[in-house]
Amino acid sequence: MAWRDAKASRVRLVLFMASIVLGIAAVVSIQLFRDNLQDNIQQQSKSLMGADYLIDINETPNERAQAIIDSLKPVATEVNFVSMIAFPKNGGTKLVRVRGLEGTFPIYGKMKTQPEDATTSYQEDQGALVDATLMLQYNIVPGDSIKVGQLTLPIIGALNSLPGSSAVMSSVAPPVVIPYGLVPKTELLQFGSRKEYQYYYKADAQTDLEQLEDVLEPMLDAENADLDTHTSTSRRLGRRYENMGKFLNLVAFIALLLGCVGIASSVHIYIREKLKHIAVLKCLGASRRQSFLIYLIQIAGIGIIGGCIGGLIGIGIQESFPYILKEFLPFDVTISITAQPIIMGIVLGFLMAVLFALLSLLNTWYVSPLSALRISDDNNAIQPKLARFAVFGAIILFLFLFSYWLLRHVPYAIAFVVGVLITFAILAGIAKLTMRMIKVWFPKSLGYTTRQSLLNLFRPNNQTLVLIVAIGLGTFLISTLYFTKDILLSKTEVGNTAQSANIILLDVQPEQGVAISKTITDNNLEVINNIPLVTMRIHSVKGLVSNVAEQDSTVHIRRWVYNHEFRTTYRDSLIASEEILEGEWTPKVASGDVIPISISDNLAEDAQVRVGDPIVFNVQGVLMETVVGSIRMVDWGQLQLNFSIVFPKGVLENAPQFNVLTTNAPNEASSADLQRDVVANYPNVTVIDLRQVYTIVEDILSKVTWIINFMAFFSILTGIIVLIGSVRTSKYQRIKESVLLRTLGAKNKQILKISALEYVLLGLIGSLVGIILALLSAMLLAVFVFNEPFVPSVVPFLVFLPVISLLVLGIGLSNIRGVLQSSPLEVLRREV
Structure with a gap:
């Protein structure tokens, strides 16, 4: 019976199945990729680092730090820094990351070169x-020279x-590897130069x-050094993709919910149409259990398929x-099909279909055989409250468990379910308020x-509640x-924020300032800005030095605050990327006054x-006492020089600095x-050419935008199919009424107007309320x-509102097309 009835109703059930298929497809694809990404990060964590663990330090190690480093017997040593290089062959210049290496690096993984023996021969041949x-x-071949x-x-x-x-890192500053012993001869590591020493170990x-x-x-x-293990590196790498992962999980959650909405609304109307048939079956001797199982098997089977x-x-x-994301990952993702998400997809399909159809299926259990004899179309069976609850x-419970499975965070899972x-x-x-207001007024x-x-909109057999809830x-x-x-793409918009300055010259020593300006x-060209930079560290915060703060369990100061070497500046005004949140900006202070930063x-x-x-700072060995005068919001996304700490004028002018x-x-x-003259x-x-950086970053972000838009479109498509299914399955509630109106002499034009106005109102009310609620949820x-x-x-107000309406x-009017094209008797016979 389930099979025969499904064959007779296959058009309605295809849309019902489409809701399940798209929802499950989104969930399975996202979960499979998430699992594969996590597995690859864990499996390749040693190759990502090149060692079991490393020690890194942003300055030349002091005696105590060097003793710790040497006691562990490093297998390889590296110093890396960003600098300009030149190719004497053609005069080309480029910003690169110079990596000076000695020893056996990498310990794990492989440095791939052409020719292959260059991996080791570069050390021997210097x-x-x-x-x-x-x-x-730059049309350079092995045998040419490079000037570092x-x-x-x-x-x-x-x-x-x-x-x-990764490809992203290499596109901004491509790597150039040279022997460690040649680094001093470059004379690039001067005062204020950003550099990083790394010592690699095998455990x-x-x-x-x-x-x-x-x-x-x-x-x-x-000693201002850090220890990184390959396990901590893999955790940190995983966190880099956290917001993308959150968005993909949100897509999966929404796709599944859209599928559930489609199931609930489709089955509600579908079962409502079947109640008369079920009543007839019960008159012929079918039991409650049999009539219930006919449609339960039907719905469950569709869910599994x-x-x-x-x-x-x-x-x-x-x-x-992996092909879309390969440029964002420092390794190749190996795809393996695991059974868990696929089994979960089938289980979800079954649970979605049965759970969200169950409320309507209960009507088949409680419908009375007398309904077969009643003239009224109001066949809703009275369900016991206990069964409904x-x-x-x-x-x-299903929504909570699913959201927790995606988010792994109980408060978020509860918040999502409560929000829905x-x-x-x-x-x-x-x-209900709409129905009541129209009825009263x-x-x-x-x-x-x-x-x-x-x-x-409010008389018996109305569609208002079902369609407004489904559409909304x-x-x-x-x-x-x-x-x-x-929200995510707002961070990927790279406008020309440095429109007046598209070339930045870093690490200019004080004695070079006049000559480089010339x-x-x-x-x-014109010198637009000459910004002084002073390096310093935080000595104490509110009287607490680093070791005291770490031992006090009531203090929650982050460790990096004490370890970080800050590059600060001094000026008398804010810049476009800054906004004062608390306190007052102090442009200048006199000697001896309190220093507000x-x-x-x-x-x-x-x-x-x-x-x-x-806050007390250590400015190259000199302690300087300051107080927090103001707190700024800084837009770090802008491609320009932004600073965590800014001093007023009158304090740091005589401190060791570079520009x-x-x-x-x-x-x-x-x-x-200009780059050729400066590098020579x-x-x-x-020298950083921001125009090149804009090109690289915009190319990267266009790919990110494509991914996000693709996943958003995928779920929006699911939503549209759900809406089509919800409205389409409602057609059987209006056919008999339209036929009766035609029998009583109504013209096709009148029937079209009646249906058009009803569906327009339902579409407008449902979509407007849905968009307003979405606005609030997006803010949260x-x-x-x-x-x-x-x-x-x-866009949702200007596009989604009219388009969905x-x-x-369109779907509502297509529902009655058969009524207008055929005689009333023919339609009634066909529907029966």
């Missing part, structure tokens, strides 16, 4: 390995890959890395993720067709996804300070000329989940 892409760009600072050396081979380096089989970290970390912290199809589609989708409880329930309650309340003076349309919830989920997409003007909000949070709290100069090069030729005469100065997501500012888009109208 030459360089240069990024392969960079060599192609004051040192010119031969290129031994092309570097294809290096542990811990014994019995070494407990977590225990080693617990013992060494405090000792190294005291939909889960299988969705799982296969999900596998196909996730196979494409049990079904609602099962649905809520509140949204559902508001939509149901709006639907019914406009009796309007024309017949208008009155008939409004009567359809579908629009709510689609709009929430769109607003959330905007070099800029000699190239017919301005700090960024993220530093204030991590250092646990507020306006008026004292950053900026200028504007109107075209590529003038930028190349001042090799320690790093931005604040509590993504920690990003939220600027609402008008027109979609509902």
